[in-house]
Amino acid sequence: MNQYVSSISGSRLAMFLLGATLALGFTYSAHLMSSAIVSFKHQNTIKVKGMADKVITSDSATWTATWTVRSTTLKESYAELEKQRGIVKKFLSEAKIPDAECTYSALTTQTVFKQDERGHTTNDVFGYVLNQWVEVKSKNVRLIETVSKSITELIQEGIEIQSHPPQFIFSGLEALKLELLGSATKNAYDRAKALAENSHGKVGGLNSASQGVFQITPVDSTDVSDGGEYDTSTIDKKVKAVVTLEFHIEK
Numbered sequence: 001m002n003q004y005v006s007s008i009s010g011s012r013l014a015m016f017l018l019g020a021t022l023a024l025g026f027t028y029s030a031h032l033m034s035s036a037i038v039s040f041k042h043q044n045t046i047k048v049k050g051m052a053d054k055v056i057t058s059d060s061a062t063w064t065a066t067w068t069v070r071s072t073t074l075k076e077s078y079a080e081l082e083k084q085r086g087i088v089k090k091f092l093s094e095a096k097i098p099d100a101e102c103t104y105s106a107l108t109t110q111t112v113f114k115q116d117e118r119g120h121t122t123n124d125v126f127g128y129v130l131n132q133w134v135e136v137k138s139k140n141v142r143l144i145e146t147v148s149k150s151i152t153e154l155i156q157e158g159i160e161i162q163s164h165p166p167q168f169i170f171s172g173l174e175a176l177k178l179e180l181l182g183s184a185t186k187n188a189y190d191r192a193k194a195l196a197e198n199s200h201g202k203v204g205g206l207n208s209a210s211q212g213v214f215q216i217t218p219v220d221s222t223d224v225s226d227g228g229e230y231d232t233s234t235i236d237k238k239v240k241a242v243v244t245l246e247f248h249i250e251k
Contacts, residue, residue: 044249045207046195050188052180053240055219058168061144061235065151066133067161074109077128081107084159088134091154095147103135141168141235167232170216173239177214180241185209188245196249204248212242 067084071077085104092102110129113121138144148166155161170176192203215229219238223229231237 044251045246046192046203046249047244047246048188048191048195049212050184050186050191050243050245051240052183052187053238054176054180055236055238056170056176058141058170058235058237059139060169060171061136061138061141061166062169063136063138063144063148063166064133064164065136065148065161066131066164067154067159069130069160070127072127074128077109077130078107081130081132085132087154087157087159088151088161091151092134092136092147095150096143097136097138097140097147101136101138103137105133105135107132145235165233168235168237169232170237170239173216176239177241180214180239181211181243184241184243185245188243189247192245192247196247199249201249201251204250207246207248209246210244212244214241215239 065088067081067088069077069081069084071080089099089102093099108131110131112126112129114124114126116122136144136147144166145168148163151163152161189203196203213224213228215224216237216239217223217229217231218234219236221231221238
């Protein structure tokens with residue numbers, strides 16, 4: 001009896017192991033078939049990058065210059081600031097910058113307190129520092145580039161003036177972006193076509209498309225940033241667009 005039971009149990013165990021083996025075999029076969037299908041799909045697609053660029057010239061500029069006056073009394077500081085403002089206005093006028101393109105800020109005032117022998121600030125007033133700035137917005141970008149450099153000549157007249165770097169902007173950027181994306185897309189298609197023909201195939205439908213880097217850099221720059229760049233320091237710039245396209249390849 002025990003021998004019979006043992007025989008039955010052994011048979012069931014053998015059947016179980018056989019079933020498990022077959023199940024694993026089917027699963028592995030299905031995996032291989034799935035892998036083959038994925039590989040086949042990958043062999044019938046091609047992913048390419050397309051690029052386009054264009055050199056442009058900025059058509060507007062924004063520039064700021066700040067001057068500072070220091071004196072022991074507020075009245076003297078204000079009077080000197082007004083005098084220097086007149087000198088700055090005259091300089092800009094003689095440089096052929098219209099007054100309508102200039103915006104003068106309200107003045108800012110800072111009270112400077114005396115320090116004791118230990119370097120601690122006291123409540124006694126030492127003097128005053130007044131600041132004012134002028135912002136110029138102009139379409140004459142070359143003129144702004146020149147004046148932003150030459151205005152520091154006023155230092156020779158006793159004016160403590162600081163010229164900030166101008167910002168040069170191109171106003172037609174949105175239209176240009178569409179133009180370059182179109183050119184980059186054509187470039188990507190041409191690349192895909194050349195690669196497909198080399199492998200005796202032809203480009204089919206578009207599977208996916210994505211925009212890559214869109215950046216504005218100085219003309220001679222070779223910098224590339226994943227987040228893109230927007231140079232405002234130069235008048236002449238290079239605008240570059242990159243797209244990534246995936247096509248179906250027909251045999």
